[in-house]
Amino acid sequence: MLTIAFVTSALALISAASPSPLQGRGVRIALQKRDGLSSVAEIIDISTLLAALDRTNSKFANGLAAYEANTGEAHPLTIPSNLDGFGDNGDDSTLKRRAATAKGTEPLTDDNSGELWQGALTVGTPAKTFTVQFDTGSSDLFVPGPSCTSSNCQGHAKYSPSSSSTSADAGKTFNLQYGSGSVQGDQYNDTVSISGLTATKQRLGAASAYSSSFAPKNFPADGLMGMAYQSISEYNSPPVFQSLVAQKQISTPVFSFKLSSSGAELLLGGADSNLYTGGFTYVPVTTQGYWQVKLDAVSVNSSTPVKNVQSVIDTGTTLIVANASQVKQFYATIPGSKDASSTVAPGYYTFPCSSTQHVSLTFSGKNFTINPSLFNLGRVSSNSSDCVGAVVGSSSLSFWVVGDTFLQNVYSTFDLGNNRVGFATLK
Numbered sequence: 001m002l003t004i005a006f007v008t009s010a011l012a013l014i015s016a017a018s019p020s021p022l023q024g025r026g027v028r029i030a031l032q033k034r035d036g037l038s039s040v041a042e043i044i045d046i047s048t049l050l051a052a053l054d055r056t057n058s059k060f061a062n063g064l065a066a067y068e069a070n071t072g073e074a075h076p077l078t079i080p081s082n083l084d085g086f087g088d089n090g091d092d093s094t095l096k097r098r099a100a101t102a103k104g105t106e107p108l109t110d111d112n113s114g115e116l117w118q119g120a121l122t123v124g125t126p127a128k129t130f131t132v133q134f135d136t137g138s139s140d141l142f143v144p145g146p147s148c149t150s151s152n153c154q155g156h157a158k159y160s161p162s163s164s165s166t167s168a169d170a171g172k173t174f175n176l177q178y179g180s181g182s183v184q185g186d187q188y189n190d191t192v193s194i195s196g197l198t199a200t201k202q203r204l205g206a207a208s209a210y211s212s213s214f215a216p217k218n219f220p221a222d223g224l225m226g227m228a229y230q231s232i233s234e235y236n237s238p239p240v241f242q243s244l245v246a247q248k249q250i251s252t253p254v255f256s257f258k259l260s261s262s263g264a265e266l267l268l269g270g271a272d273s274n275l276y277t278g279g280f281t282y283v284p285v286t287t288q289g290y291w292q293v294k295l296d297a298v299s300v301n302s303s304t305p306v307k308n309v310q311s312v313i314d315t316g317t318t319l320i321v322a323n324a325s326q327v328k329q330f331y332a333t334i335p336g337s338k339d340a341s342s343t344v345a346p347g348y349y350t351f352p353c354s355s356t357q358h359v360s361l362t363f364s365g366k367n368f369t370i371n372p373s374l375f376n377l378g379r380v381s382s383n384s385s386d387c388v389g390a391v392v393g394s395s396s397l398s399f400w401v402v403g404d405t406f407l408q409n410v411y412s413t414f415d416l417g418n419n420r421v422g423f424a425t426l427k
């Protein structure tokens, strides 16, 4: 079993109280995050927020399109119109390698600048190290290639196929559309290693262009490693984890995440029983594309405004982003809540800071509660009595993207062998 650690960082949007690396990036809205005993002023950078939303909405559009191209059938979550919504999220961090306990173990670290969960892998021969976001909401690996010289790639490590003795040009391009541009380039096969596990002839993209939502200020990792099913792969090739399993680097086709602000970790090859208590509540994957499962209910205290919807469990999305009309119903149950599309960002809502919202998601009949301090993103401004909620509406989504706002409350396991996702109580 291998463990990869990540970084954490809290919700991205919310940077640390002290002057943070997020500053200096455009228009900002000051928020306070209610955090345990003290309330701390925190700065949210709206451009980072919007970039993250762009990545989430665009990512789902790309995956749904790839599914149709790969299988010849429209994905059940596809909606007829074009995407344009809003989203949420962010995420990145830096994987710091902990004193390795086992092959494949990498610790995740808390990076205040980040919003993403990221870790390290190597590509090529000799091995070159890249940080990547480990993203259960997509299926492809890409990093910047040598011809990505625009400012969006500057500051990111670059993969040079000509410098790798194991690279092979697959003779294909790739093009992932993002609202802010596209991530495009050429496909290669090369050796990819993560924490001592090696996949040979792994398909990856060497990007010649990055959209601005992947510029270092918005996306600290160099690249992205998708961890969902091959059916949503733009390359229609086995994702890294599937390659590791096929190449017998991993015997149990399961990976698990702890995404909390301390000791965050990705384990490849099983679940780390030191990190959770009790058993897992498993939810079957309904369509093998995303890690898509039925979400029985979304509750606030004793109200259940949303029932029986499809959801995608996505480590690559910071918040919970969902169908706009269902999110509106959700906030309608919270007294004093307001649509903050024009005051914060499209899709956002506020609620009275003086209240404490106990939001829970029910999977396979079991309630999992979101810590109220994770649901509360902070004050709209320093003297506002309105706080921003971590459930955000997107006009482009028919379903619920269950991101880090939820995943930080549980230990989660992704079981490719049995096509199910499990949640357990964090130790």
Ligand SMILES: *[C@@H]1O[C@H](CO)[C@@H](O)[C@H](O)[C@H]1NC(C)=O
Pocket: 168, 169, 170, 171, 189, 201, 202, 203
């Ligand atoms: C890339 O690897 C795949 C197996 O993963 C193989 O089928 C294909 O032929 C390889 N392509 C090149 C150009 O080596």
Ligand SMILES: *[C@@H]1O[C@H](CO)[C@@H](O)[C@H](O)[C@H]1NC(C)=O
Pocket: 299, 300, 301, 302, 303, 304, 360, 362, 365, 366, 367
């Ligand atoms: C989950 O919590 C909600 C709100 O607290 C409650 O109404 C519902 O009955 C609970 N469901 C289960 C399965 O415990």
Ligand SMILES: *[C@@H]1O[C@H](CO)[C@@H](O)[C@H](O)[C@H]1NC(C)=O
Pocket: 300, 301, 303, 333, 334, 335, 354, 355, 356, 357, 358
């Ligand atoms: C839930 O209960 C808390 C008190 O525990 C209250 O502050 C909050 O407003 C309630 N939310 C709803 C939607 O009733």
Ligand SMILES: *[C@@H]1O[C@H](CO)[C@@H](O)[C@H](O)[C@H]1NC(C)=O
Pocket: 382, 383
């Ligand atoms: C908020 O507080 C600041 C000073 O702390 C003050 O300058 C500003 O006018 C206040 N805004 C409102 C809307 O009260």
Ligand SMILES: *[C@@H]1O[C@H](CO)[C@@H](O)[C@H](O)[C@H]1NC(C)=O
Pocket: 079, 323, 324, 325, 326, 395, 396, 397, 398, 399
């Ligand atoms: C959002 O959900 C409502 C029903 O709750 C549905 O009518 C609508 O089509 C959904 N929106 C999208 C974009 O799928």
